[in-house]
Amino acid sequence: MIVEVDGLGKTYGRRRVLDAVSFGVPAGSVLALLGPNGAGKTTAVRILGTLTRPDGGSARIGGHDVVREPVVVRGLIGLTGQFAAVDDRQTGRENLEMIGRLRHLGRDGARRRAAELLERFGLEAAADRQAQTWSGGMRRRLDLAMSLVVPPAVLFLDEPTTGLDPVSRSTMWTAVGDLVRGGTTVVLTTQYLEEADRLADRILLMDQGRVVAEGTPDELKAQHGGERLVLAHPDQGAAASAMHLLADGGAIPGPDPLTTDLPSDGGAEHLRRVLDRLHVAGIPVTRVTATRPSLDDVFLALTGTAGSSTRAAARVGVPAGVATANREGQ
Amino acid sequence: MTAPALPRRRFAVLAESLVLVGRSIRLSRRDVETLVMSIALPLMMMALFVYVFGGAIETGGAYLTYVVPGIVLLCVGFGAASTAPAVADDMDRGMVDRLRSMPVAASALVAGHVVASVARNALATAVVVAAAVAMGFRPDAGPLEWAAALGLLLLYVLALSALAAGLGALASSVQSAGALTFFMLFLPYLSSAFVPTGTMPAALRAVAEHQPITPVIETVRGLLTGAPIGASGWAAVLWCTGLLIVSSAFAGWAYRRRTHR
Numbered sequence: 092m093i094v095e096v097d098g099l100g101k102t103y104g105r106r107r108v109l110d111a112v113s114f115g116v117p118a119g120s121v122l123a124l125l126g127p128n129g130a131g132k133t134t135a136v137r138i139l140g141t142l143t144r145p146d147g148g149s150a151r152i153g154g155h156d157v158v159r160e161p162v163v164v165r166g167l168i169g170l171t172g173q174f175a176a177v178d179d180r181q182t183g184r185e186n187l188e189m190i191g192r193l194r195h196l197g198r199d200g201a202r203r204r205a206a207e208l209l210e211r212f213g214l215e216a217a218a219d220r221q222a223q224t225w226s227g228g229m230r231r232r233l234d235l236a237m238s239l240v241v242p243p244a245v246l247f248l249d250e251p252t253t254g255l256d257p258v259s260r261s262t263m264w265t266a267v268g269d270l271v272r273g274g275t276t277v278v279l280t281t282q283y284l285e286e287a288d289r290l291a292d293r294i295l296l297m298d299q300g301r302v303v304a305e306g307t308p309d310e311l312k313a314q315h316g317g318e319r320l321v322l323a324h325p326d327q328g329a330a331a332s333a334m335h336l337l338a339d340g341g342a343i344p345g346p347d348p349l350t351t352d353l354p355s356d357g358g359a360e361h362l363r364r365v366l367d368r369l370h371v372a373g374i375p376v377t378r379v380t381a382t383r384p385s386l387d388d389v390f391l392a393l394t395g396t397a398g399s400s401t402r403a404a405a406r407v408g409v410p411a412g413v414a415t416a417n418r419e420g421q
Numbered sequence: 422m423t424a425p426a427l428p429r430r431r432f433a434v435l436a437e438s439l440v441l442v443g444r445s446i447r448l449s450r451r452d453v454e455t456l457v458m459s460i461a462l463p464l465m466m467m468a469l470f471v472y473v474f475g476g477a478i479e480t481g482g483a484y485l486t487y488v489v490p491g492i493v494l495l496c497v498g499f500g501a502a503s504t505a506p507a508v509a510d511d512m513d514r515g516m517v518d519r520l521r522s523m524p525v526a527a528s529a530l531v532a533g534h535v536v537a538s539v540a541r542n543a544l545a546t547a548v549v550v551a552a553a554v555a556m557g558f559r560p561d562a563g564p565l566e567w568a569a570a571l572g573l574l575l576l577y578v579l580a581l582s583a584l585a586a587g588l589g590a591l592a593s594s595v596q597s598a599g600a601l602t603f604f605m606l607f608l609p610y611l612s613s614a615f616v617p618t619g620t621m622p623a624a625l626r627a628v629a630e631h632q633p634i635t636p637v638i639e640t641v642r643g644l645l646t647g648a649p650i651g652a653s654g655w656a657a658v659l660w661c662t663g664l665l666i667v668s669s670a671f672a673g674w675a676y677r678r679r680t681h682r
Contacts, residue, residue: 174514
């Protein structure tokens with residue numbers, strides 16, 4: 092584990108923004124901290140980036156404690172914050188060369204590295220214009236490039252695409268995807284499920300300072316959403332009969348009055364059994380739809396639309412393992 | 422797994438400071454509005470005081486000769502004050518976070534802002550003095566007096582810039598950072614910069630004679646024009662040194678207060 096986080100806590104005033112958060116990130120993988128505003132994602136990243144001191148627990152990057160050895164940690168990481176931290180009145184090239192020289196690459200080394208990064212991120216054409224004339228997407232890419240001047244062992248991206256238009260977002264995703272294929276370990280925070288789904292190997296779902304679920308995107312969908320079958324019937328009588336017949340299988344009324352909705356394991360065998368039973372009972376079915384939950388469903392189920400996340404988490408049944416793992420960190 | 426820790430190079434802080442000094446100077450140079458204002462304002466004030474008010478003010482000699490040191494101090498205060506919005510901007514827009522997440526000394530950033538402030542002030546002072554000479558100002562200072570006057574001004578600029586850097590770190594926005602430095606621009610009026618303190622009401626006069634700018638002005642005036650300095654010399658050096666020490670400590674405190682959360 093190149094990133095090890097154990098029971099991390101942080102309180103601002105009376106607000107507990109991080110509560111016993113624990114996780115690990117294997118080298119070369121991507122972890123997404125996913126959650127709504129105020130979930131504690133940014134605070135977690137700021138602690139890992141040595142910008143904020145935790146008031147409980149510990150965090151290590153490459154084996155070095157972020158509180159006791161911040162200078163060592165800073166040499167290992169790259170951090171790109173929520174807002175493009177570039178100098179508006181410097182050109183893209185000057186911004187990059189400045190970082191290279193601050194990292195002691197020397198004048199020539201910094202110049203070469205800046206040229207490489209400008210090319211890699213498609214910023215050559217605008218390289219010698221002041222960044223204040225650049226688009227939001229270009230500034231974000233410059234911001235990212237500035238975090239990569241010395242290739243970091245771990246790259247932190249705090250909401251890398253918030254506020255970007257779809258095209259810029261897609262460009263940013265490609266850039267991050269390329270980095271990951273190149274072996275960079277990435278920890279990113281996001282409010283966008285699509286982003287987590289697309290970029291991350293593992294997702295840590297956070298709400299109100301706590302980890303409410305963890306797993307691969309597929310695991311989360313399977314655990315917290317579950318696949319479902321929706322059966323469409325020609326008339327309400329058939330729908331009612333199907334509901335009655337399949338009640339033991341957890342059938343409930345579907346999205347419209349002529350449908351029945353029941354949980355499934357996603358396998359063909361289950362579907363055949365259901366259809367056989369309906370056929371034997373003479374209940375007509377006109378169409379069958381198998382739905383896989385989106386991460387949106389998981390997100391909504393676990394964080395709730397508003398208010399008590401604890402109740403929402405209990406309702407869908409967070410696996411005991413996840414809940415216990417979080418407590419243990421304390 | 423434990424990643425290897427890279428040792429810091431011996432002159433790392435110096436090299437980092439130089440890079441950030443270059444950055445701050447480049448940013449100042451490109452902030453044309455602020456730069457033009459910091460030169461135009463003192464020039465306009467000088468013209469105003471010399472040609473409009475000057476004729477009615479009795480200083481016991483040519484008013485131009487009397488007022489130039491005051492104008493230089495006003496100019497220098499303005500230049501130093503613009504350090505505050507520059508620092509606030511870095512705090513606000515993530516550049517401080519970027520540098521803090523890198524193995525770069527925090528002092529290098531402050532050094533960058535303060536040295537750039539000195540450079541801005543050197544330029545503005547040179548323009549103001551040149552304009553004064555064109556208007557008829559004839560300093561009778563020798564090289565030694567000039568060196569002493571510039572040395573004192575440098576000390577004064579460093580102290581004010583450090584104070585402005587601290588205020589910039591403390592301010593919640595770039596706008597309020599500008600407002601916080603208001604007194605730096607106001608204080609010269611409450612001194613012997615433009616009129617002798619003798620005509621002020623007693624209470625105001627006590628303030629004017631015991632605030633740090635008056636001894637600095639009296640000393641610079643004495644060095645450049647041969648007016649008597651008296652005890653002002655030591656008072657000026659002590660004030661500036663004390664102010665520099667206190668301002669630096671304040672700037673460090675304000676920076677930590679803002680960043681250690």
